[in-house]
Amino acid sequence: MGRITLFTSPDTYSVFVKKELDKRGLPFQEINLAAYPSRRTDLESLTSSSAVPQVFFNTRHVGGINETLDELKKWDKCSRYGSLLERYEVQIGKMPDPKDKRLFLPTENDTRRNSFTSDLYLRERAVLELPDGTLTTVLDITEKLQDALPRGEHRYKDTLYLNAFTGKEAVDAFQKHLNLSRKGAIAFGRGLQNANVLDHVYPSISRKYDFQDSADEVFRLQCFKSPDVLNSYRIWDEPVLHDAFKLVSDMDRMLTVMELSSMDNEGKFDYLSLARSDFLPAFEEATCQLQKIEFKDMEEAEKKAFCINLYRLMMRYAFVKVGSFTSAADKKSFLRQVKFNIGGRLYSLQEWVDGILRCNRKSSAMSRAPFGRLDSRRKYPLNELDNRIHFALNVGPAFASTGSLPFSQFTPNNVDEELDIAARIFCDDDSNVSISLETGKVRLGHIFSKYRSDFAKSDKGLLESILANLTGYKALNMRKLLSSRFGKVVFDDMKLGNSAANSPVYDAHGAKTEFKGLIARVTHRFQAPKNPENERSRMITLRELNLLDTLPDERFDRITRKVQEEFEAPVVLVSLMDEDRNWMKSSQWVFPGECPKESPREISFCGHAISTCTDDIFMIPNALEDDRFADNPLVTGPLGVRFYAGFPIRVPSFDGSAPVTLGTLCIFDVKPRDLSDTQLDKLREYGSLVRKEILRQGRPGSYEKKARSSAHQGQQSVTPSRAGVSSNRIKPTLRSLFFV
Structure with missing residues (x-):
């Protein structure tokens, strides 16, 4: 009998389409390309696309997520049948099975990629002892202290610290909630300090500021210490149980589960709701294991796959923790200010792209390479530039893309094939590459402008490099333009936002925990x-x-x-x-x-x-x-x-x-x-x-x-140049807040 067939992966778009079909009571069969990667060639030959989901009503290709939702809305409005299921039985179910082998369901002869159960949901071993003798964990005590301890603004050494409390306030809280004497409360506070759960706001190498019952000394929980560093919920001082790939893959699954739980009826994420999820603290703590991960000695393919996976994960995490950007200036600040800790070294999102993935190269908006001669991070970049990384970093629901990857993670053994797939999905999206034979113009996304040097110097070379990633009618139209020598490149502005219905708004000041001097006086x-x-x-x-x-x-x-x-x-x-x-x-x-x-x-x-x-x-x-x-x-x-x-x-x-x-x-x-x-x-x-x-x-x-x-x-696109700098050029030595 006939059927609805879905090509999917463990992504949010695929899950949303399945939810929409379930909601209408329409049965379907699924070909999961993450579990059966050999079936990707079937999808590409059927649709000239690598993006998922792709939906077939028997042998008729309905399309991706947008086309499928439009089709289902038409079914909703149709009054010819008593129910949607009745229409399904008449138009699809009574038809014979698809005879095209590419639509056959997976069998035991198909090679299945093994999956594994995430260990990150397991509770960690107890490492802290409460005054009553019971054992607890860093995660549990951190969550409880956020409710028990007061948090406010406190000035210390001419600096205003946020989310802080005095030693006296903490002792009062410990007495109230744990029924301790003041001496016992001080001892408990020092135990928390030794476990890196809290610390003084003014740490010093030469002097340790011990926790004390004082209104003059200011302290702060570790989870509030560095909001601009994503994985800073705690200081990880325990062994890491898994290798780098399994760790990132497990965290990706945790975040995907939370994203799906926050998805609204339009298939968009509610990041505000996700930020209040009961599972988020466990995820935040799990990411702190990255503080112990070393990747310098990975093979090139392994390092490339790991670094791409990590960036995609950290970007999604950043949307939850620090918010989404609403302007080009905010996006630039977001990429430069939001950081994460890998192996004890801090990287901003922009430094990870330009410094690690782009082999320590400056972008059009930078005057120098991210890592200087004396920077210890110079040992970690990839050896060879691969411009396909730009496509891999910008495909998927979290990146305002209309298509998803047919796999959940890039893998060392298949990273070249997977990058080709990402390139085809990215270039197939009209918001990234749009070709008009009537005007002779090719509109390209901001990525091609910002990183033009990674693709080609000339317009023709740029279009030829894009042609290698096009299929179907787009490839045909691009060849026509190139053969006519009439193609004109126009760059679009920076793409903003993500697939979020509700999201906190990124604020550069919101990612700071302290303000010095005059800037601390900024109010409403x-x-x-x-x-x-x-x-x-x-x-x-x-x-x-x-x-x-x-x-x-x-x-x-x-x-x-x-x-x-x-x-x-x-x-x-x-x-x-x-x-x-x-x-x-x-x-x-x-x-x-x-x-x-x-x-x-x-x-x-x-x-x-x-x-x-x-x-x-x-x-x-x-x-x-x-x-x-x-x-x-x-x-x-x-x-x-x-x-x-x-x-x-x-x-x-x-x-x-x-x-x-x-x-x-x-x-x-x-x-x-x-x-x-x-x-x-x-x-x-x-x-x-x-x-x-x-x-x-x-x-x-x-x-x-x-x-x-x-x-x-009437040129509409120009790449900024830094060449020809005059000989009287100097570098400033003073930055001040006095005058603007």
Whole structure:
């Protein structure tokens, strides 16, 4: 008899399709490609795709998850039959079995890949003794202490620590919950400190701060110590029971189970719900075993598979622990700030990609390789670059992909074949590769722009490298474009988000546990500047001008001195806004000491000025009365900024799009004030002079010629270049929070 046949793997999309069929009472048969990998060739020959799930109604190929859901919705609306099951029996069940051998169900003759039961669900051995003599575990006591101990903000040595408590508060809590004397509570606290469950917020190599009954000493649970380090729930000081591959595979299964339990009716994850799962603490503790894993001596194929699997796992974990990003700037911060501990060494997500998987190579947004000459992590990268890793790292439900891999983990013996499959699934997704014969354009995802050097230097070479991963009509269309020599490459913006219906929002400050100096005073009446809509074009233009980190120039200093004299302002700056900092090309400064050469963009006045994308002056008469700045550390700190006026320096974009704002000519004052119309006109005149000097000094002649050429040709994609850096380029030695 006929049947519904599913090609699946242990992924969330496959599980969701099966749930939808079960919910409607429709029977189906399953070919699990993770269990029977030899059947992948059947799937590819039937569908010209490697992605799962793929659904067949008898021999009719319905499609993947989106097409199947659309088909089921049509069935829901049909009133011709008394029930969906009746329609199934008439249209599918009464038909003969599929005669195509590729749709035959697995038999005992098919090679089955053995699975194993996860040991990570087993409780660890008891390692701590409570005052009443009962034994407990690090996991159990950590969870109980989170409820029992107070958590708040405490200042220690001019630093504000979050999720902390004083020794006295802890002793009071131990007395209340464990019925201990104060002496017994102190002894219990020191036992927890020796077991690395809690520690002083100010650890020192030269001095150990023992737990004590004091309102002046501040402590914190280990699980709250480093929220930007994913696997820092505890310090793992026990043997690791499994090898690296089995450990990561077990953790992947644990997380998949939690993801499935949080899935909504649309097949999307609820990460907020998942973060409250009773199983999450056990998973978080299990990941801490990675602190003991060494991978330096793995064979190349084994290391490649392990490092890909680990990155995919850590990205999914990060969405739960620190949240999802909502802007390109947040995504860059997310990749650079969120870290994990492998073998006692910390790696950010970006360092893992560029440093380990890309053989310690810089990306288009970096000025140097991730691991310097003296960095001990230089011993760990792969030996040879394989551009297919980019596809492997960006396929699956958690990565906003429409297809899933037909296997759960990359394996050492089959990693080349599995990377080819990942490449085909990625390039088959129209959001990554879209070809239009009518316009002659090929739209490519941001990955191809960011890592273009990993694929090819020329547009033709890039398209040829992509063609190797295309099948069916897409491959045919790409060949037509290449043969006509008419293909034009257009890069899309960075892809954001994931397959989540509800998720915590990533906040760079939320991943911090301490704030020093002025930044600790940031409270509610403060807004970080947003990036302008043309941020990518702006950064390309700024890089091409090659003015960042250059020596002082009298031509700019002459202008800022004149502005300071005419406006009687204590501070005048010519600033250029880099990706995450504001760099001062020229400054006039009346306060003691030298003016800082750069400062963070996140507390920036000038950042707000450039985000407006206009030619007009951005002015704040009294920062204390403006909700965007009232609690800014530049306002509440010792300098006490009250007034700001910034003229945006706008220049033609290097890629031929709309003009971009590189920075400002700005003035600060410590008292509220306003500018007359005459003064505003004067500031505009001086700003125009700064603009001319920037265009004159930044790559004389070359930039304007290229900008005009780009505008004339209407180019829509340019790869930023760092070549041709002028000889007067220097590196800053001072970072400060004083001025932006």
